[in-house]
Each structure stands twice: as C-alpha cells, then as structure tokens.
Amino acid sequence: MLWNIVSLFPEFFTSPLSCALMQKGREAGLVDFSLFNPRDAAKDKHKTVDDRPYGGGPGMVMMLDPLVKTLRAMPQPGRILLMSPKGRPFTQNLAHELSREHALTLICGRYEGIDARLESLFPLEEISVGDMILNGGETAALAIIESVSRLLPGFMGHEESGTDESFSDGLLEYPHFTRPEEYEGLAVPEILRSGDHGQIKRWRRDKALDATVRMRPELLEKARLSEQDMEYLRTRQRRAAGRNLFLTLVHYPVLSAQKKSLAVSLTNLDIHDIARSSCTYGLGAFYVATPLEDQQKLLSVLLEHWVNGPGSIANPDRAKALSLVRGVAHVQDAVDDIARKTGQRPRIIATSARGAGSMGFTELRELLAEEPALLLLGTSHGLAPQILAQCDGMLPPIRACGPYNHLSVRAAAAITLDRILGDWY
Numbered sequence: 001m002l003w004n005i006v007s008l009f010p011e012f013f014t015s016p017l018s019c020a021l022m023q024k025g026r027e028a029g030l031v032d033f034s035l036f037n038p039r040d041a042a043k044d045k046h047k048t049v050d051d052r053p054y055g056g057g058p059g060m061v062m063m064l065d066p067l068v069k070t071l072r073a074m075p076q077p078g079r080i081l082l083m084s085p086k087g088r089p090f091t092q093n094l095a096h097e098l099s100r101e102h103a104l105t106l107i108c109g110r111y112e113g114i115d116a117r118l119e120s121l122f123p124l125e126e127i128s129v130g131d132m133i134l135n136g137g138e139t140a141a142l143a144i145i146e147s148v149s150r151l152l153p154g155f156m157g158h159e160e161s162g163t164d165e166s167f168s169d170g171l172l173e174y175p176h177f178t179r180p181e182e183y184e185g186l187a188v189p190e191i192l193r194s195g196d197h198g199q200i201k202r203w204r205r206d207k208a209l210d211a212t213v214r215m216r217p218e219l220l221e222k223a224r225l226s227e228q229d230m231e232y233l234r235t236r237q238r239r240a241a242g243r244n245l246f247l248t249l250v251h252y253p254v255l256s257a258q259k260k261s262l263a264v265s266l267t268n269l270d271i272h273d274i275a276r277s278s279c280t281y282g283l284g285a286f287y288v289a290t291p292l293e294d295q296q297k298l299l300s301v302l303l304e305h306w307v308n309g310p311g312s313i314a315n316p317d318r319a320k321a322l323s324l325v326r327g328v329a330h331v332q333d334a335v336d337d338i339a340r341k342t343g344q345r346p347r348i349i350a351t352s353a354r355g356a357g358s359m360g361f362t363e364l365r366e367l368l369a370e371e372p373a374l375l376l377l378g379t380s381h382g383l384a385p386q387i388l389a390q391c392d393g394m395l396p397p398i399r400a401c402g403p404y405n406h407l408s409v410r411a412a413a414a415i416t417l418d419r420i421l422g423d424w425y
C-alpha cells in the first residue's frame with residue numbers, strides 16, 4: 001500500500017515509520033511512504049504556506065495554492081483523507097475498508113486548519129481520530145497509518161491478532177495475562193491455566209461482553225451477539241440488579257389484627273429463609289429492623305452462632321446466607337447504610353397483601369439498573385401507615401386467583417424476589 005503524506009513537518013514521521021513492525025512492513029514491500037511538504041510548492045521567496053483568516057479571529061489558515069499544487073503533482077493519490085476534528089469518526093470498520101485500497105493520501109492540517117475551498121477542488125474525506133484537538137494532523141495520520149497497515153495481509157506475525165482484537169466483532173477485547181502466575185497477591189484467573197480451550201473461549205467472550213457493557217455500552221447495539229451472549233448479558237443484568245436491591249424485614253411499626261401499630265418479636269424461620277432467598281437472588285443486604293433491645297440481642301446471638309460459631313462449620317451455606325443479615329433499629333438506619341455503601345439514597349418500596357400497588361415488578365427491575373432500592377416487608381398484619389408514608393412506591397400484592405391470601409412473609413419475600421430478579425423474564 002502506498003501512503004502519501006502531506007505535511008509541513010515531514011520530519012515528524014521519521015522515527016515512527018522506521019521502527020518495529022512498520023520498518024519490517026516497509027522492508028517486506030507491504031507499505032511504502034511518500035512525504036510531500038506543501039512548503040516546497042510555495043511560490044514566494046519566504047515559502048509562505050499560511051495567512052490570516054478572512055473575518056478576523058486568532059491564528060493562521062493554511063493557504064490553498066501550495067496544497068493544490070502538491071496534490072495535483074502527486075502521481076498516485078488514491079482516496080484523499082483530510083485530518084480534521086470535524087470529520088467522520090475513524091473506527092476499526094473504516095480501517096478495514098481502507099486496508100483494501102492500493103494508495104491513500106493523508107493531508108495533515110496545522111494552525112487553525114485549511115482554507116475550506118480545498119473541499120470544492122478535490123474529493124476530500126474529512127476524518128477525525130477523536131473528539132479532541134491536536135496540534136496538527138500528523139498524530140492523527142500516524143494513528144490511521146498504524147491501524148490500517150496492521151490489517152494488511154502479512155503485516156503482523158499472527159494473522160489472528162487482527163481479528164481477535166477490540167472492535168473486530170463489535171466488542172472490546174478480553175483481558176490478557178502472562179507470567180508470573182501470581183504477582184503481589186494477584187493471581188492469573190484459574191480458568192486460563194486450566195487448558196480447557198472451550199471454557200477459555202467462553203470466559204474470554206464473557207469478559208469482552210463485561211468490558212463493553214462497562215466502558216462502551218453503545219457498541220452492543222451493533223455487535224454480532226449469539227443467543228449465548230444474550231443469555232450471559234441477561235444474567236449479568238440480573239446480578240447487577242440483585243446487588244442494587246436491599247430488603248428490610250420490619251418488626252416495628254407494624255399492624256396488629258385490630259389495625260393498631262405495634263412491635264413484634266423476631267421469627268427465627270423468617271430470618272433464615274429470607275436470608276437464603278436474599279443470597280440466592282444476590283441481594284446487597286438483608287436488614288432485620290427492630291428497636292427492641294432484647295430482640296436485637298437475640299439476633300446477634302443467632303447470627304454469631306451461624307456466621308462465626310459452630311453453625312458456620314456445620315453448614316457453611318447457611319453461614320453465607322446469614323452473613324447478608326444486618327440488624328438495625330429502624331428502617332432509616334437501613335436507608336443510611338445503603339446510602340453509605342452505594343453513594344445513593346435508595347428508593348423505598350413497600351409491599352402489601354392489599355391494594356393495587358403503584359409500581360410494577362418490571363419497573364422496579366429496570367430502576368435497579370440505575371439506582372438502589374430498599375424493599376420493605378412487614379411482619380404481623382403488615383406495614384403501619386407511618387412507614388408507608390415514607391415509601392416512594394408500592395409493589396402489587398402477591399396473590400393467586402382465590403380469596404385466600406395469607407402467605408407467610410418469607411414466602412411473599414421469595415415470590416417477590418423471583419418476580420423482580422428471577423430468570424423467567
């Protein structure tokens with residue numbers, strides 16, 4: 001491929017075009033460079049190439065005549081690309097397209113840019129290498145030369161390197177690791193040492209999806225995704241939503257059968273089962289709210305036994321679930337804790353066996369992609385009005401078709417979590 005470079009500073013290119021792969025590419029005859037300095041075509045004795053802008057304003061503008069003469073004298077210009085921050089964004093797709101050309105001309109602007117009439121005299125394609133301003137087009141030209149040249153057959157040692165990289169299939173690339181296996185306590189992921197090439201391929205694909213979601217989510221719209229990729233993204237989204245969801249089992253103020261506000265005691269079974277559901281659905285934390293000191297002590301004893309004591313040895317799975325439990329005196333303490341952890345005040349969402357609710361399960365799931373939410377479940381006969389008054393929304397009740405509706409709070413918690421985060425949607 002022939003690269004014609006039009007620049008007022010041809011010496012800029014000396015080192016980058018004569019080292020490493022580029023030098024090898026030149027030696028192998030894969031790339032060739034011709035440098036043209038418009039100053040050589042300037043007609044006055046001072047070799048003037050720039051002048052003040054019409055209409056005033058700072059800086060100088062590159063004059064037409066030296067550029068026109070340079071381009072007209074060029075034996076084989078090919079497609080002519082003008083480096084410009086206003087241009088079409090340069091992408092890997094465009095690099096692939098350009099790699100099929102035999103000759104390309106890159107015009108490097110300087111100062112405030114080039115007299116705009118050049119566009120009417122030549123079929124110019126304006127290309128930008130990013131939303132920032134460089135001193136001149138030379139750096140932009142080098143970026144284009146490198147990315148296009150490395151796609152030429154034979155330019156790189158391993159042909160695969162070009163197709164495996166970021167953007168080649170619309171995703172960012174997976175992370176790389178090399179020796180040593182461990183460095184300052186940081187180990188290379190186990191799977192990469194397993195020798196299982198199928199698993200390694202899937203792991204790399206998942207990491208590429210992770211990186212793209214995190215850094216450039218807009219790329220996913222055009223990426224080529226398989227059904228397995230879609231499933232991974234859905235699971236990832238559910239996991240992220242789960243981490244943003246918190247739950248509080250409220251023991252005060254709740255309603256008695258006579259609709260009076262009161263405090264009730266803890267139920268061991270509820271704490272165990274809701275902790276297990278919270279862990280299964282990957283929640284951020286499960287708060288048990290009671291202002292009663294004896295109940296708080298009871299909770300500490302229970303947690304100590306299962307999280308650190310003999311229970312944790314007998315049943316490590318239970319220890320894992322119960323380690324999600326936090327004892328708090330009031331709902332507000334849970335709200336403050338979540339705000340500290342996430343940097344955002346959570347939306348407080350109530351649940352009830354009655355009424356129509358003000359927010360759907362899908363709406364809550366979507367909200368969890370952006371912000372944390374605290375789900376309140378009431379013990380006894382449900383959350384008291386003073387708590388409901390603090391809520392930002394209420395989910396519809398869990399009910400079947402018949403008139404009987406007396407689910408235990410732990411059953412309601414499990415069903416609610418599945419409706420928000422379960423893999424059925």
Ligand SMILES: C[S@@+](CC[C@H](N)C(=O)[O-])C[C@H]1O[C@@H](n2cnc3c(N)ncnc32)[C@H](O)[C@@H]1O
Pocket residue numbers: 082083084085086107108109110111112113114127128129130131132133134135136137138140
């Ligand atoms: C200082 S810049 C001129 C910027 C111009 N006044 C503007 O605000 O758009 C000088 C030259 O650098 C090159 N250049 C600067 N930023 C660039 C970018 N992001 N992509 C491609 N070329 C760029 C162009 O050739 C430009 O004519």
